[in-house]
Structures are given as structure tokens and as C-alpha cells.
Amino acid sequence: MRRIIRLDRSTLLPLILLLLIIIASAYGLLCSRDSQPARMAGEENEEAGLEEPEAPDLAAVATPAGVVHLKRALFCLDVHKRKPVIVKSAFNRRVDYIFCYTVITAPPEGVNILHRWILAGQPPFERRLRVQGKNCRVWSCRRLMNKEPGSGRVEIVVEEGNMLGSAVFTLL
Numbered sequence: 001m002r003r004i005i006r007l008d009r010s011t012l013l014p015l016i017l018l019l020l021i022i023i024a025s026a027y028g029l030l031c032s033r034d035s036q037p038a039r040m041a042g043e044e045n046e047e048a049g050l051e052e053p054e055a056p057d058l059a060a061v062a063t064p065a066g067v068v069h070l071k072r073a074l075f076c077l078d079v080h081k082r083k084p085v086i087v088k089s090a091f092n093r094r095v096d097y098i099f100c101y102t103v104i105t106a107p108p109e110g111v112n113i114l115h116r117w118i119l120a121g122q123p124p125f126e127r128r129l130r131v132q133g134k135n136c137r138v139w140s141c142r143r144l145m146n147k148e149p150g151s152g153r154v155e156i157v158v159e160e161g162n163m164l165g166s167a168v169f170t171l172l
Helices: 010-032 043-047
Strands: 060-062 066-078 083-088 097-105 111-119 123-129 137-145 150-158 162-170
Touching: 060 162, 066 150, 066 162, 097 111, 097 150, 097 162, 111 137, 137 150
Parallel strands: none
Antiparallel strands: 060 066, 066 083, 066 097, 097 137, 111 123, 111 150, 150 162
């Protein structure tokens, strides 16, 4: 003999919600096993309590205060908690701001560096930054006014005028 179960609205709604919760949690477990979530640069080392591995120098310049080393120079859309967010070298013209993020090792007394932004159709823009100590993270930001396609660059210059390095980006 068959038994007929009748459900009214007061019992049907909680059952449907419970079923949706079970399906969503099962799907979440499957997805988390298959792929890692996107992370910002260096975040996995911070969670594990490890320091970032020593990066090789991109360039080095001798100054009266000591040797200045360029470890990293990259472009990103933002900097959050002293880390670059969405690292790119080619940007859509709809972007309003681009950040140049650098990691520099300087003498303990510190030195001044300069981010010199050179973009086609815009006057050069310079931002002075003070760096001091090992793996000092500094960045500058440039608002894009003339959004013509092409390339631009940031020259990283030490206070005495010595070129430490440069980084190039493209507007699409």
C-alpha cells in the first residue's frame, strides 16, 4: 500500500531551504578542493608565517650612503595592505589610475628615489619617495588623462641622478 505525504506551505518552504543549503555546501566543498582562490602577491607566504624569499636584484647603483638594490618593479591597479593588487603590464584605456610598485633595498641611513612617469601626450610626472632598509616597498600612482593607446614607462632614479631601472606598460 502506498502512503501519500501531503505537504503544505508551512512545511514545504523549510524543506526547500534545507535542500538548497545542502546543495550549496556540497558544491562549495567540491569547488574548494579543485581550485585555490585567487590571492594577492605574497599572501600565501604571509599566511604560512614565512618571509618572502630573497628576490634577485634587477639592478644596483652605488651611492654615497651605500648600494641601492632594485628587487621588483611592476604595475598594478591598486595597493592594499602594502601589496600590489591585480598586477598587469597592459591596461584597458578605461582605467583611471595605474600604480608603479617597487621593492628596493637601501642603506640604513636611507636615500631618496624618484618615480618619473613618462606617458605619450602627457607632461612627465615625478614622485619623490624615501627608501630605507631591506625590502622597502614604495609605490606611486598616476592618473591617466590622455587615454590614447600606446606605451608608457616609469624610470626609477636614485637621488644623485643615477638610473636604477625602469618598467614599461601598455594602454590598449
